[in-house]
Amino acid sequence: MTEQRGNWSSNAGFILAATGSAIGLGNLWKFPFITWNNNGGAFVLVYLVCIVAVGLPIMMAELLIGRKTQKSAVGALKEAVGPLWGLVGGWGVLCGFILLSYYTVIAGWSLFYFSKTIGWSFSGFPAGLDSGALFGEQVSNAGLQLGLSLGFSCATISIVYFGVQRGIERIARVSLPILFVILLLLLFSALGMSGSGEALAFIFRPDFAKLEPSSILEALGHSFFTLSLGMGAMITYGSYIDRNHSIVKASAVIVLLDTVIALVATVIMFSVIFSVPGMEDQVGSSTVGMLFISLPELFYSEVPFGNILGPLFYVLVAVAALTSTISLLEVVASYIIDEHGVERHKATLMCGGAVFVFTILAALSFSDVPILSTMHIFGDGDNAKIGWFSTADHFVSNWMLPTGGFAITVAAGWFMTREATEGELVDHTAPAWFKYGVWRFFIRFVAPIAVGSIIIAVIFFGVDFS
Ligand code: TRP
Secondary structure: OOOOOOOOOOHHHHHHHHHHHHOOHHHHHHHHHHHHHOOOHHHHHHHHHHHHHHHHHHHHHHHHHHHHHOOOHHHHHHHHOOHHHHHHHHHHHHHHHHHHHHHHHHHHHHHHHHHHHHHHHHHOOOOOOOHHHHHHHHHHOHHHHHHHHHHHHHHHHHHHHOHHHHHHHHHHHHHHHHHHHHHHHHHHHHHOOOOHHHHHHHHHOOOHHHOOHHHHHHHHHHHHHHOOOOOOHHHHHHOOOOOOOOHHHHHHHHHHHHHHHHHHHHHHHHHHHHOOOOHHHHOOOOOOHHHHHHHHHHHHHOOOOHHHHHHHHHHHHHHHHHHHHHHHHHHHHHHHHHHHOOOHHHHHHHHHHHHHHHHHHHHOOOOOOOOOOOOEOOOOHHHOOEOHHHHHHHHHHHHHHHHHHHHHHHHHHHHOOHHHHHHHHOOOOOOOOOOHHHHHHHHHHHHHHHHHHHHHHHHHHOOOOO
16 A cells, blocks of 8 residues: 555544444434334334444444554454454445445435425425325436436545545535534424424333334344444444544444434424324335425425425435445445555545446336346345345345344454453543443443344344344
């Protein structure tokens, strides 16, 4: 490697970038939806336990492996654990590649709804417009889908192109504060709506009678997805941290922010939904339903200042998705940069281009393209994953992230020495509340058992996390 490796310019910059990776469609699109499907309350509580007991320790493990070796996923695991572990890193790179390819398509939808809501804010929401039909038309319009995802891919590529400080960190510094402000505005507006009380009760009042065993596994699976764990993204971001900052503190802040944002987004969406009689029955039939079918219309009929908040909301979704797509591309590009000595600009263009080929497949999955719209490998009946897009999402969420996460916990807990991990976590920067022994217990026992149970659930009981 000829050039000096990138580094974050400051701790705040790193934390914003990593938080940006974590906060994404998982928070705004998946979490509210699965909370809805799993009857709120008790599910949310279980999710919070998973975040603290599994997500937080693994976040620390990934960041420490990255910082220790100053290498991205493949090189880091090879150096920290052993040559064969490069395969686990490679699995992560592949996972990032596939995830990015279809994530970009959903991100593209936020651009579509942004432009729609801008129009509606000026001309009014068209009377009698069928939002479900509008959604169906846009996803099945092949040209539109290709255009939207190409636009989003170019944005992602052009940021990663400029590297860690001048690209990723700079965008995160601007985007994250904007995201927090928009979300806060939406929250104030939502709390004033008539359905907010019911929404809060639904989300925060646990009723364990409504909790199904599969919900526990779903909560665990989602905690990986939402924190960007299990595929080396945090190893890669960790590799750009210097030694003067505490990984423990950074992990706590990232995990806390991600969780708060997911909860706030859910409060906002449910407040809107509960304010409209009959709306409860309409949402929930599909994952995309809430974000792209129910909400757009409600901004114009229910939400105070919806004319302004509607477009802002879709900017929020796009920005949140962008700070996640850049981290996904960074995982793939940094592998080529670190392991194959390719220069960053070239590596970014190559990887971005290669991923886009697969984005095309995902973007066309809702048009009448044979195989892409009809392939069926996973699931049966109501749960069948039909088409390339759903197949890829299912494979990543149910197989790749849990298996990658399992390997990483085992690596950090059982294959790395106590000195190696303790040296990274416990130093003059470590906060007083941190107890290394507790972390070690969680990473050796609690996390692998929990994650192992997801994998077993998926294999033997066909549980679905996507
Ligand atoms: N955390 C992102 C979200 O909540 C999605 C994601 C999963 C991700 N794994 C990742 C993003 C790895 C970047 C890197 O939407």
